[in-house]
Amino acid sequence: MSFDSPQYGEVSAGQPALAGERRAYLTALDAAVVARGGMSCGVVPRAGTPVLHVINAESPRRSVEVGCDFVDGAWRFVWAATGETIGPVDDATGVVDAIARSLGTHAGVIR
Incomplete structure (x- = not known):
């Protein structure tokens, strides 16, 4: 897998998956996660592809990684581990809610 190819999805020649777009969407999701509270996160490389690593701020052992394909x-x-779709990039609020549910976090808790 290269840095600019999809981790799980397929891309046709007419629809390239650019690393810059992936990183931009993950950076926007990072900001939405921070704004919600209860979680800490950052964009990190995994197997040459950027993912958003998110932890429960009160229980750091609870974590997930989110990709963008x-x-x-x-x-x-x-979900970076499985490739299962969480939601479209234009629904950051819904995606953040799904991440928070998976981590068992509560809104407004910031550490």
């Missing part, structure tokens, strides 16, 4: 003609946030 071009799937079925659209950019989507995915």
Whole structure:
């Protein structure tokens, strides 16, 4: 897998998955996670591909990694471990809620 190819989805020649786009979407999600509270996060490389590593601020051992792939003609946030879609990149609030539920966090808790 290269840095600018999808981790799980397929990309046609007419729809390239650019590393800059992936990183931009993950950076925007990073800001949304921080704004919600209860979690800490950062964009880190995994197997040459950037992912968002998110932890529960009160229980740092609880963590998830979120990727961003071009799937079925659209950019989507995915669980990095499985490739399962969390939601489209234009629904950061819904994706952040799903991440918070998976980590058992509460809004407004910032550390």
